[in-house]
Amino acid sequence: MPVTGVQKDIDTRTLTITAEFAAPVEQVWGIYADPRKLEQVWGPPTYPATFVEHSLAPGARVTYYMTSPEGEKHGGWWEIAEVDEPHSLRFRDGFADADLNPVDTAPVSENVYRFESIDGGTRAVYTSTYATAEALQQVLDMGMEEGATLAINQIDDFLAAA
Amino acid sequence: MTEGTSEDRADALFHALADRTRRDIMRRVLAGEHSVSALAQHYDMSFAAVQKHVAVLERAGLITKRRVGREALATGDIDAVRSVGSMLTEIEQVWRGRIARMDDLLASPSESGSSSPSPIKTTKEH
Numbered sequence: 001m002p003v004t005g006v007q008k009d010i011d012t013r014t015l016t017i018t019a020e021f022a023a024p025v026e027q028v029w030g031i032y033a034d035p036r037k038l039e040q041v042w043g044p045p046t047y048p049a050t051f052v053e054h055s056l057a058p059g060a061r062v063t064y065y066m067t068s069p070e071g072e073k074h075g076g077w078w079e080i081a082e083v084d085e086p087h088s089l090r091f092r093d094g095f096a097d098a099d100l101n102p103v104d105t106a107p108v109s110e111n112v113y114r115f116e117s118i119d120g121g122t123r124a125v126y127t128s129t130y131a132t133a134e135a136l137q138q139v140l141d142m143g144m145e146e147g148a149t150l151a152i153n154q155i156d157d158f159l160a161a162a
Numbered sequence: 163m164t165e166g167t168s169e170d171r172a173d174a175l176f177h178a179l180a181d182r183t184r185r186d187i188m189r190r191v192l193a194g195e196h197s198v199s200a201l202a203q204h205y206d207m208s209f210a211a212v213q214k215h216v217a218v219l220e221r222a223g224l225i226t227k228r229r230v231g232r233e234a235l236a237t238g239d240i241d242a243v244r245s246v247g248s249m250l251t252e253i254e255q256v257w258r259g260r261i262a263r264m265d266d267l268l269a270s271p272s273e274s275g276s277s278s279p280s281p282i283k284t285t286k287e288h
Contacts, residue, residue: 041263
């Protein structure tokens with residue numbers, strides 16, 4: 001498991017995850033830059049993601065949906081704010097309906113991804129900030145819980161195969 | 163409250179906070195102790211209805227009540243608010259899934275071009 005640190009700031013509702021990958025920074029960035037690769041990692045295998053619009057440029061909008069096992073589509077969007085390829089990406093992440101129209105009543109998180117070269121690999125630092133505790137609840141209500149359970153199961157599979 | 167909330171506990175918590183009035187009550191009682199009748203003055207509904215909302219919050223463990231004479235005083239339970247911590251833990255699990263998939267993808271021969279198919283698994287865990 002490449003996760004090396006998890007920090008939770010309850011007051012600011014910020015989650016910071018640090019991971020180390022055995023691959024150069026450019027290759028890690030390459031996953032985010034290529035929608036076909038990104039969809040292999042973004043949604044859990046039972047909720048696969050499909051990126052529809054994708055461009056990592058300041059001001060660009062990325063849209064995607066995840067498909068539930070029942071075939072239901074759960075949409076999402078990113079609004080890219082800052083790009084420093086291949087070292088950092090700052091964007092807002094929100095929910096969309098099945099037609100990929102943003103859901104205004106749904107919470108939006110602020111995200112900063114940073115990638116730095118370390119000995120033979122990449123250290124990635126992912127920061128997600130949620131505006132309010134209610135926003136957090138809403139995120140979980142809108143399907144994160146299912147995703148979380150699936151992710152836990154998947155990690156178990158991953159460890160079992162190790 | 164412990165970090166690992168049971169499913170029932172989570173149900174009660176989300177149900178309790180899914181209502182706007184109850185969230186508003188929660189904000190007031192986190193700022194200080196309020197009698198139920200004082201709370202009732204803020205809402206365009208009967209005392210009984212407000213009492214019911216308070217009861218739902220109490221059942222979810224979000225507030226505690228104590229009786230002083232004829233009045234029931236409600237206080238927000240700061241520990242329940244710490245459940246924000248457990249919510250972040252759930253989102254952490256989503257991240258762990260994503261990172262594990264990235265690790266797999268980066269380690270796949272087609273991606274890395276190397277002959278080693280297995281990712282490093284020696285990093286420590288917190």
